Amino acid sequence: MRIAVVGDTHAKIEKIKKELERLKPEYLLFTGDHLADAKRLAHHLALDYSGVSGNCDPGSSTSQEQVLELLGKRFYLVHGHQYGVKRSLNSLYYRAQELAADAVVFGHTHIPCCEKLNDMWLLNPGSPSLPRLGKKGSYILIEIDNNLFIPQIIYL
Numbered sequence: 001m002r003i004a005v006v007g008d009t010h011a012k013i014e015k016i017k018k019e020l021e022r023l024k025p026e027y028l029l030f031t032g033d034h035l036a037d038a039k040r041l042a043h044h045l046a047l048d049y050s051g052v053s054g055n056c057d058p059g060s061s062t063s064q065e066q067v068l069e070l071l072g073k074r075f076y077l078v079h080g081h082q083y084g085v086k087r088s089l090n091s092l093y094y095r096a097q098e099l100a101a102d103a104v105v106f107g108h109t110h111i112p113c114c115e116k117l118n119d120m121w122l123l124n125p126g127s128p129s130l131p132r133l134g135k136k137g138s139y140i141l142i143e144i145d146n147n148l149f150i151p152q153i154i155y156l
Contacts, residue, residue: 001070001143002025002026002141004029005029005105006038008033008107011036015128016156017041017045019154019156027050029105031054031107031125032057035053035057052065066078070144071146075101076103081108083095085124086108103121105123106124110131112135113126136155141154
């Protein structure tokens with residue numbers, strides 16, 4: 001299964017829409033900030049998706065955090081602002097540990113992250129439309145099956 005991880009689109013989805021049309025993932029995880037973009041992408045690409053609201057999604061009835069299982073892997077999906085991810089990933093990591101997550105998928109910083117700490121993946125797709133630190137727009141692609149879990153940052 002190919003899972004695209006996207007977030008922090010801020011109503012600018014043309015680049016990532018074209019990229020996902022080319023890539024043809026089977027599922028979409030959205031880390032918040034303009035959750036309506038996730039709905040538009042999923043509808044346009046005929047994908048199932050899971051998404052959370054971020055600090056720029058005021059009044060959203062969608063949860064700010066979600067735990068889901070895909071092919072036997074437990075994902076903790078959250079925007080991250082509520083755990084101070086711009087300062088440190090410690091609080092987020094410990095919350096994900098409490099939830100027995102195999103991967104914590106978060107956003108908010110607009111800076112991609114793809115690293116494994118102990119047995120847990122910390123995954124932030126960055127932003128395809130408003131990247132920070134002079135980086136290019138980005139997202140994460142996860143290749144997953146029963147015995148395989150390979151995440152990678154893709155720059156646009």
